[in-house]
Amino acid sequence: ILSRLYYLVAFFYAYSLHHLDEALTYSVISYQFANNSKHKLMQVLSFIPKIIAFREKKEYENALKAVKDARNLMIKNEVTLGKEHIDFYEASIYLEKMNFDKAFKIVNKLLNDQSKLYDNLVNIQLSLIQGLCYYYYENIGECLISLERAFKVCEDCNFVYKNIFVLTSIISVLKVTGKKDDLLYKTEYLKKIMGKNIVLIKANM
Numbered sequence: 001i002l003s004r005l006y007y008l009v010a011f012f013y014a015y016s017l018h019h020l021d022e023a024l025t026y027s028v029i030s031y032q033f034a035n036n037s038k039h040k041l042m043q044v045l046s047f048i049p050k051i052i053a054f055r056e057k058k059e060y061e062n063a064l065k066a067v068k069d070a071r072n073l074m075i076k077n078e079v080t081l082g083k084e085h086i087d088f089y090e091a092s093i094y095l096e097k098m099n100f101d102k103a104f105k106i107v108n109k110l111l112n113d114q115s116k117l118y119d120n121l122v123n124i125q126l127s128l129i130q131g132l133c134y135y136y137y138e139n140i141g142e143c144l145i146s147l148e149r150a151f152k153v154c155e156d157c158n159f160v161y162k163n164i165f166v167l168t169s170i171i172s173v174l175k176v177t178g179k180k181d182d183l184l185y186k187t188e189y190l191k192k193i194m195g196k197n198i199v200l201i202k203a204n205m
Contacts, residue, residue, distance in 0.1 A: 002033045003030050003031075003033035003034035003037065003039055003042040003046065004030075004042060006026045006027075006029045006030035006033060006046075007026075007027070007030040007042065007045055007046055007048075007049065009026045010022075010023045010024075010025075010026035010027040010029075010030055010046070010049035010050075010053075011023075011048065011049045011052075013026065013049070013053075014027075014049040014050075014052035014053045014056065015052065017056055020053040020056055020057050021053075023049045023050070023052070023053040024049075024050055024053050024054075026049065027046055027047065027048075027049040027050040027053070028046075028050075030042065030045075030046035030049075031043060031046035031047070034046055040077035040078075040079050041077075041079055041081060041082070043073055043077060044070055044073050044074050044077065044079050044082055044086075045082055047066050047067075047069060047070035047073070047086075048070070048082075048085060048086070048089065050066045051063050051066045051067055051070070051086075051089045051093075052089065054066060055089070055092065055093050055096060058096070060093055060096065060097050063089075063093050064090070064093060067086060067089065067090045067093070070086050071086060074086070081118075084110060084117055084118065084119060084122050085119065085122060087106055087109075087110055088107075088110070088122050088125055088126055088129075090106055091103045091106040091107050091110075091126070091129055092125075092129065094106070095129055095132065095133075100132075100133045100136045100137070103129055103133060104129075104130065104133040104137075107126045107127075107129045107130045107133070108130065110126055111123075111126055111127065111130060120153050120156075120157045120159070121159070121162070123150075123153050124150045124153050124154060124159070124162055124166065127146045127147065127149045127150035127153070128146070128147070128150050128166065128169065130146040131143045131144075131146035131147040131150070131169070131173075134146060135173065140173060140176060140177055143173055144170065144173055144174075144177075147166060147169055147170045147173065148170070150166045151163065151166050151167065151170060154166055160193065163193060164190065164193060164194060167186055167189065167190040167193070168190065170186050171183065171186050171187055171190065174186060
């Protein structure tokens, strides 16, 4: 229980972007409690806030080392749950390093085996990274396919806040294509969603 508690605190601090050193500290404490209680899954998960914090601090080599350590621990503990999260964060690190080839390779491998993607939010994030890579490669058609896949998951799961981000991305790409009808439809749809969920949007700002 304590391991999970410290993990949640570390995770919150990592994503808050304002207390990254605290996130690193609580991540270590989470691991220590998990190690003492021999909780194999929490031992692995405790590395996630560390990965995020190092990434946000732009200490990319430390972030990649944390990814490697988490993977080694997964093998040692024979844990498979959460692998897609570790892989996603690795891809996000390479994306921030502007290493599109490595990020693209990771997300393609994951998206090609949907049976192992248990988290819909991770699925969305992977599709977004894939779409961004396709945009970088100037393959606008495949970029839109990736973004539309993310949009479909958002719709199916009713992820309103994430859907707004995905739709905004699609609209930005459509402006490049000159597809006026598609652009108009997505723009109006975005306005409709934002109008219906203005309270939720303000709560997440």
